[in-house]
Amino acid sequence: MADKGVLLVDWDNLAGAVLGRGKKVDRDLVDALWRFARERMQGSPSAHMAATQFDPSIVAAMQEHFISSDPVRAAKEQADILLTVRAMDYLHQGAQRFILVTGDQDFIPLIERLLRDDAQVTVVYGDPRKLSPELTKMLSNVGVDSLDIADVASLTDRRADTSGRAFAAMLELTRRGFILGGKDRGGRFELLVGWDLVSPGEDTDYWALVEQLCLKETRYDVAVLASDRKTWTPTNATRTYLEITDARMEEIIALDDVLRSLSARPTGVSLGVLLSGPFVGDDGTKLDRTLDALVTVGLARRQPDGTASIVGNPITLGYLEPLWRVHTAVQAETHRRGATSISFRDLERLLGTYGIGQGKDSRAAGLVQATIKHAQASGVIDSVAVSGKRHARVVHSMLCATIERAYRTIYAEYRDRIGQALSEQDILVRMEALDESMSTPTFGYASRDRHRILRVLAQSGLIRRRDGSATILASRWGDTLAGGAK
Template sequence: MPVGNKGVLLVDWDNLSSAVIKRGHLAERGIVDALWHDATTRCGGNLHYKHMAAVRFDGTISTAMAEHLIDADVVVSLKEQADIHLTVLAMDYLHQGCGHFVLVTGDQDFIPLIRRLLRDGCQVTVVYGDPDRLSPQFRGILTLPGLDSLCIDDIYTLRKLPPSTCRDVIGLLELQRRGLILGGRETGERTALLAGWRILDNEDESRYWALVESVGRKVTRTDAAARDKNGFSPRSMTRTYLDVDPERFTDLVAVDFVLRRLAARSKGYTLAQLRTGPLQTDNGPRLHRVLDALTGVRLVRKGADDTYTVTTEDLAMGYLEPLWRVHAALAMECYRRQRRTIPYRNLTGLLNASGVGQGPDRRAAGRINQVVRYAAAAGVVDAVAVDGERHAIAVDSPLTRTIEAAYHELYREFADRAPSPVPENKVLEFMTVRDRTRAEPVFGYDSRDRHRILRVLAQSRALTWRDEKVTVPRTRWGDSGSSSA
């Protein structure tokens, strides 16, 4: 087949960016600029067709593509496959007489395409992201006569990922998940754990307080429950919690997502497979921070085969669901009673009624008590003195605003239909559509996330969900947010 001088650039962006990130570097827009410039030069200025394929593209990458008139080819999933899509494009352009192909990938699934292009007399250049991760078969194909190959380093100076800023926050949150408060007298347990996780250089208590000062916030409660000879009386006390600003919360959502995903699969996931949900358009730093934090606190391990797995069995709910469950149960009960508080001893009963999380142990006393301690340590619930008794009060926390926002959106949309149930698929479709145009979704990133929202609200009796139907009844808690659309 006669070939012409038209050039084609085909980029398997998920493969390239994953390889770059695995090396500890940024997968940034400068790489796109460099690929375009190199391909244009190699094709003698005759670069006619340019495509990049990926599940999703970060905004900065999309901007670079638009500037260079590179077509964005969005594939359904990593398994659906950029290799098939780009191979079809290559064959189309081959039959149109194109003679120079620049393929950017390290995936051995492209070997048949490379052989075919060389056999038909084309000039072929392969750009890969990491020479140490190429399969033996792919290394072999790169030695064929007439094929040029180079590493992305040869055309672009990769930049190192920035230092992790997430491990400190997750380390303190993990202390809270274990029921340890951040303030108060140090007994050695907190500093020992943090030193073991290499968050602190040593077990010096002053290092601990410096850390808390840098990522914590202090809150004074004037009606905190203090035990005395007559029961409990109000006293001014200082609470210490994490300072969860928007950036830290975004990282926490990603940590929570990865933790639950890994906990659901015993054989684990590779780094490339974890680039989904809140990490789908990440160019490296956030995924690096998340995995650094989770491996640092020893909840996740990296295997010799580069897969990540959890190290304990109690992580299926992640960091957020237990807090959402306590908040939703307490809010519903307080609004039902039209009281700001309920007796603290009633809190475990509220959770035990339908359990926390999933599985046969969702009502286990150990799980219920652990969740209550976690919620108290994290500042989702506090203990106050009311008429000589210790009461639980819901605290406005950035850790629980997602579940409240999700409930009020569902309430505004579906409460008018009660008592008639709504098909589950209609509710899930509503959640999906509402999140589609948001930078940060309320209902989550996939069906698992959306089901989790429904599960927490159903367990908290904010709605009913059975037989694939959802009913959102009128409640005082729902009415409290009905005008905040």
């Protein structure tokens, strides 16, 4: 074993550093590291790579070179801990040659320990500008050989892509409850000027964006307040919503994923960690475009240490969960009643009673009102006049296709056990297994996505959760959806 080499790769750290240099991240990095390790160690080393998630091209390269995968499955479980355990196992078996691929100073204790046992240590880092003074000092010690990844692999530039800015800006306007058509009563134009997307005083620029990105629909029964200020009457109206195509839905999913990731860790998230979920298979170009869009609308920043962070208050619900919550609340209640709409007062009660998202503010009146405005501006619900009252009616939107598909799949999967208390963990495991058989996941990319689905369904009275169990409740909406499920 003393002659056997060991290659240990902190992939998230390496990928984040390479992305921070404006270079592409792809399987060529893995191939180059393997060639370097074979040449340095004069034979095939034992090899491990740790990361939160690997895209298929990276997995293929790892399998080709017999590199073992060490997934980081929880936030508290860091790559430095996993790889340190691996290194100590090999050291105790007599290994004396190690290549560590990382720029993380948390590996300093491991390097010191290996040197103390007279092991040969080579460190390959992703970006010399991002090394801490402590790690830089350690790498200057006698006995430590260190190289820039650029000396090991040919790094390829990424082309800047700012094409997502305008769409993200209009999406952000809807999140804030701005109506995209009609007169500007809330300052949407000033926001776009501040984001440098339209010129001051040129409102034609705004309408050009509307023409490019939006879809106009005519409605014949929109509720308007009568002259008595008490009664709602129907009228004709034109609605202006973002036009959601398949490609734009992918953009929204990407924006939603990054926004939630940054909100979960306000101090900053490594670009390598962000390169997961909807970014699997991305060389960094899509992630660049997504971050650029969030920076443009003032929700994110790139930090000097190469991480990205949220600006202002965390937006933990992202773009989609509030819309899903409104959609499921209205659908569940209208199907229960055998109606096509519910009053806005009832909608407020449903959202306020069971909450939106998590935390102490999930039932706050301000959140409820903001969520309803968001859903109206996005075209998830519309107002209609029913017997002189203002009602909310579902408008079928691609924005809520995921939650409908998820509920239909769960209801059909457990149809013979409706009303029975089941293990919530077993349901989550089944959701993950079902997604593994699909090219596009139904329930999302990670555990937090699956938990979000169950949370929305539970808050809408479609699932009852208690003490680790989950009971899928009988519902007319579930019967309607699952009746057409395959």
